[in-house]
Amino acid sequence: MEKLAIKGGAKLQGEVTVSGSKNSSVAILPAALMANSEVSIENLPEISDIATLSELINYLGARVEINSSHSLTIHTDNLFQWHAPYDLVKKLRASYYLLGSLLTRFGKAAVPLPGGCILGPRPIDQHIKGFTALGARVKLEHGLVKMEAEELKGAEIYLDVVTVGATINIMLAAVKAKGKTIIENAAKEPEIVDLANFLNAMGAEVIGAGTDVIKIYGVKELKSVEHMIIPDRIEAGTYIMAAASTDGNVLVKDVIPKHLEAVIAKLKEIEVDLEVGEDWILIKGCASPRSANIKTFPYPGFPTDLQALIMPILTKAVGSSIITENVFEGRFKHVDEIKRMGANIRLEGRSAIIEGGCGLMGAPVKATDLRAGAALIIAALIAEGETVISGIDHIDRGYQKIEEKLNNLGAGINRICLEEV
Numbered sequence: 001m002e003k004l005a006i007k008g009g010a011k012l013q014g015e016v017t018v019s020g021s022k023n024s025s026v027a028i029l030p031a032a033l034m035a036n037s038e039v040s041i042e043n044l045p046e047i048s049d050i051a052t053l054s055e056l057i058n059y060l061g062a063r064v065e066i067n068s069s070h071s072l073t074i075h076t077d078n079l080f081q082w083h084a085p086y087d088l089v090k091k092l093r094a095s096y097y098l099l100g101s102l103l104t105r106f107g108k109a110a111v112p113l114p115g116g117c118i119l120g121p122r123p124i125d126q127h128i129k130g131f132t133a134l135g136a137r138v139k140l141e142h143g144l145v146k147m148e149a150e151e152l153k154g155a156e157i158y159l160d161v162v163t164v165g166a167t168i169n170i171m172l173a174a175v176k177a178k179g180k181t182i183i184e185n186a187a188k189e190p191e192i193v194d195l196a197n198f199l200n201a202m203g204a205e206v207i208g209a210g211t212d213v214i215k216i217y218g219v220k221e222l223k224s225v226e227h228m229i230i231p232d233r234i235e236a237g238t239y240i241m242a243a244a245s246t247d248g249n250v251l252v253k254d255v256i257p258k259h260l261e262a263v264i265a266k267l268k269e270i271e272v273d274l275e276v277g278e279d280w281i282l283i284k285g286c287a288s289p290r291s292a293n294i295k296t297f298p299y300p301g302f303p304t305d306l307q308a309l310i311m312p313i314l315t316k317a318v319g320s321s322i323i324t325e326n327v328f329e330g331r332f333k334h335v336d337e338i339k340r341m342g343a344n345i346r347l348e349g350r351s352a353i354i355e356g357g358c359g360l361m362g363a364p365v366k367a368t369d370l371r372a373g374a375a376l377i378i379a380a381l382i383a384e385g386e387t388v389i390s391g392i393d394h395i396d397r398g399y400q401k402i403e404e405k406l407n408n409l410g411a412g413i414n415r416i417c418l419e420e421v
């Protein structure tokens with residue numbers, strides 16, 4: 001058990017390089033299990049979710065060969081197991097992608113209900129609707145999702161809600177199904193496009209990823225491939241928010257600015273001074289932030305994953321701001337923690353109303369989920385005095401060396417063991 005002790009007040013300065021996308025990687029590693037031989041993946045982030053998934057893949061009988069801290073090869077020849085163990089599955093949400101990939105590989109799968117961040121209810125009914133439409137018999141027994149299919153057959157599936165997870169899982173289950181599958185009202189996130197590119201490089205026929213209709217023509221075989229993961233737009237957004245919130249001057253490198261259009265537009269509205277290049281974003285400061293109203297939506301809307309992270313800068317703005325969370329019902333756990341630091345925020349249904357202009361003060365706080373944890377780091381950077389954040393295993397699930405990257409920009413962050421606290 002570790003904590004982060006953060007001294008507030010520094011204006012961040014310098015350059016930071018964005019790592020590979022967590023949400024792409026956690027879909028592409030399970031997808032690799034559908035190939036007949038080895039698959040190499042580059043630009044993986046060095047985070048605990050990838051370590052856990054690698055352990056899961058080894059358990060299933062495939063062999064993960066680590067090439068470097070950002071690259072690995074998965075040898076799938078000896079994959080024999082279709083039942084994933086609870087102890088590993090419970091650690092991350094994306095373990096449910098094993099349902100789609102193992103179903104394709106074996107015609108059966110048994111995977112415990114997944115873990116991951118608690119953001120309110122996170123049902124998997126749309127995943128199950130998709131698997132069932134493709135011909136799988138699905139049973140939920142003792143916390144385990146069990147599926148079996150003699151033959152998967154293409155189907156037309158309309159998603160009742162726009163969901164990243166179900167879109168990905170259906171793509172995985174449909175890729176070798178007989179005939180054509182159409183996913184309507186599909187999620188359009190860049191990570192879905194990255195997965196489609198990966199599958200197509202393996203020989204799949206996935207058309208339309210990045211739009212709300214994805215067509216998948218089933219193929220017989222998926223071959224060996226090498227793939228480079230796209231940059232993590234949420235990690236990029238995190239350093240952008242940290243730089244802007246501290247009125248700093250930071251060059252964020254290895255970004256795809258197109259993936260952050262809604263975020264850049266909002267930051268401009270808040271009067272963050274920034275410049276956008278081909279694969280970089282330069283934050284030049286934000287001396288007096290303006291209040292703003294933000295509504296989260298599926299991509300290309302303002303991402304729910306950056307909702308908590310834009311809150312600290314709004315505590316500095318003069319006037320009221322409203323953040324409305326439209327994607328996850330219960331995604332305001334960070335509010336109580338930021339309030340401990342002196343923020344004036346009230347919750348009304350799915351909205352948080354932030355009365356800006358009151359400075360934050362360091363306090364002991366707890367990260368309740370991954371992005372809530374990152375938001376607390378940003379709040380701590382602009383607070384007066386020291387903040388100690390517990391629950392940082394959530395942060396380590398999704399951020400590669402976050403304190404090292406921020407300390408290189410002049411932040412004062414120490415990782416401490418519980419005994420030292």
Ligand code: UD1
Nearest residue numbers: 023094121122123124125126127161163164165305327328
């Ligand atoms: C993924 C991301 C997460 C991000 C989220 C939304 C990964 C590993 N995680 O999560 O970082 O915050 O997308 O961009 O990529 N829903 C249903 N039924 C279902 C599935 C989802 O009602 O079967 C609902 C959810 O409760 C939620 C909404 O749909 O309200 C969106 O969820 P979804 O897009 O599936 O999120 P995840 O894939 O879990």
